[in-house]
Amino acid sequence: MAEENGIVRVEIIDVNSRGQGIARIDGKVTFVPFSAKGDVLDIRITKEHKNFSEGEIAGMVTPSRDRVPSDCPDFVKCGGCSLRHVSYRSEGMIKKATVEGALRKFGLDDAPVQDALMPCPERYRNKATLRIVGGKFGYYGKSTNTIVPLGGAGCSLLPEEFCSIARDAAEVAGRNGLRDVSITLRQSPDGGILVLLTVGEMPDPAAEGDLVRAVAGGREKVTGIAVEVEGSQRERVIFGSGVMELRQFGLDLALSPRSFFQVNYEGAGMLLDVIERYAAETGFSECADLFCGTGVWGLALAKRFPEKRFYGADIDRGAIRDAKGNAARNGLRNVRFFAGDASRIPEGYAPDLVILDPPRRGCSDGMIAALVGIMPENIIYVSCDPFTMARDAAKLTERGYVIKEVTPVDMFPRTEHVETVVRLSRSDMNS
Ligand SMILES: C[S@@+](CC[C@H](N)C(=O)[O-])C[C@H]1O[C@@H](n2cnc3c(N)ncnc32)[C@H](O)[C@@H]1O
Structure with a gap:
């Protein structure tokens, strides 16, 4: 940790959820972008905060075994990738650790987190x-x-x-x-x-x-x-x-230019396989697909489970128009879609399975209250933000749910982002 000309020698001991390496200088946490666990580096402090500092790499002393040479000339400058300097295998471990870390923050240390599912990391964005x-x-x-x-x-x-x-x-x-x-x-x-x-x-x-x-x-x-x-x-x-x-996903779909659709087809296929497995394990009969967008999860499940009933809701009218059109295109009569706030669950409606796929900010208090109001036996929570997912999962566990399984899916290889699927069941259920 000797300091010379403002340069400090550090070892990177961990990587945070933003893909930045973590070092400690006299006990104070320092975040170093584009570094890897095990790197020994000379760094320059670029910003001091009360409880942490930010640094940048000034020189490499001993590279981590996780490192690979970046194959992109714009890496570091460009805002797209943050994990192009580590092997794809270690990226998977970082993402699993990110999900585990978020759950730990909310006291959910025991949640069983699977290894991250890893699609092809190149040319995946559609x-x-x-x-x-x-x-x-x-x-x-x-x-x-x-x-x-x-x-x-x-x-x-x-x-x-x-x-x-x-x-x-x-x-x-x-x-x-x-x-x-x-x-x-x-x-x-x-x-x-x-x-x-x-x-x-x-x-x-x-x-x-x-x-x-x-x-x-x-x-x-x-x-x-x-x-x-x-x-x-x-x-x-x-x-x-x-x-x-x-x-x-076995469906014929039509999308208007602005409708939301998963950006990684292979990753979305892996995610859907997990949703289908979790749903099948519950033995549900009525499923609400909330924050359904153009309805892909609900439509794919409606096709896979023709004897079950589905209800999808999203606030985006255009997406719901696409969802209804796609249900008709695929001849699916067991699914209905509604445009509106997901938390406004129709009076008397009591699905035994709810799929939640909210935006990054997660579920509002009103959404959690609406869920608690109907207490479905099972919830499948799909999330693109491990922090808000863990926060909401913690609220649900306080209200009688247990986390059965958590699967990270690397929908956005080379970036710090990770998608997660969580299966929660009411603690009084055996499934
Ligand atoms: C992460 S996307 C998921 C879309 C869909 N499940 C899919 O995979 O294609 C989140 C969706 O939440 C919708 N949304 C945002 N706030 C909402 C609200 N209050 N009620 C219902 N839907 C909402 C957005 O329109 C968007 O389609």
Whole structure:
């Protein structure tokens, strides 16, 4: 721990939920981004806080055995990845430890956490929004509003075509003086790509024609292009279809450009397998899929368990429209969908299984109270934030539930994010 010229030598003893290494300097915790457990490093302190400090790597003394060379020239600058410097195996262990750590914070040390399920870590994102500025395109940099332009190699989390399409759209934006432009690309499992360009003001017909030629010309995979003015929530289709059709999870699905859909098809398939297994273990008869989005979990289960009944609710009317359409497309008569707040469970409705898949902020007090009001025998909680998941699971255990199993799924490889599926049962049930 000797200090010289503001440089301190430390050993990284752990990694936190944001993928940052943890060292102790005279007992005080110091977070060092892009370091790995076991690294011995020279670090520079960049910020002192009352209870912790932040540091940056000034020099490598002995690398951790978990380290691998990063294969991305923009890693560290770009805000996308935080775990590209460790092996994928250790990333899985970090994510499992993140989930265990969150549960421990809320006194749930005994919750049985499985090893993280790990899909392919490359080119897994089926959706991306890139900012276009001054003919360049890229992600926002780490904690900044500055664009990190994607270089020639592009981004290895994205399908290869995304970057070449964004490059052509950026050129069109530059030549036609389009302002405040971002591009959202979505790819279906069979490769079809839907493009949504968000702009400060609608382009004129000449610019639209230029965009269609540049983006769809010679690219059979582009199935649709739409343009919207930022904040309008209403897009105009200027090429092909504005709806993305996909065959996934045994279902034929159609999605409108803004509807939420899981960004990692393989990861979502793993997650669905866990949900299906947990549901099958409960022997349920009536299932509420709350925060259902376009209804994928409920629809897939409704197909798998045709003798059971399903109810889905989401606040997003567009998503519910898609969900209803998808139920009809797949001839599923055992599922109903409602647009509205998930906590407003219809009077007298008493499902014996509830699937919860809330946004990062987790469940409101009203949602927990509504659940306690109906006390379903089983709850399957799907979460993209281990902290709010653990907080809500703790509230449920205080009200008579036990955690049967927790499975982390690495939906977002190379980033610090991890999805978790938790099965809770009422403590008076045997299942
Ligand atoms: C993480 S997404 C899950 C979507 C869906 N389960 C899926 O996998 O595609 C969270 C969903 O919660 C919805 N939502 C947010 N607040 C809500 C509320 N108060 N009541 C109902 N749905 C809400 C959002 O519209 C979004 O679709």
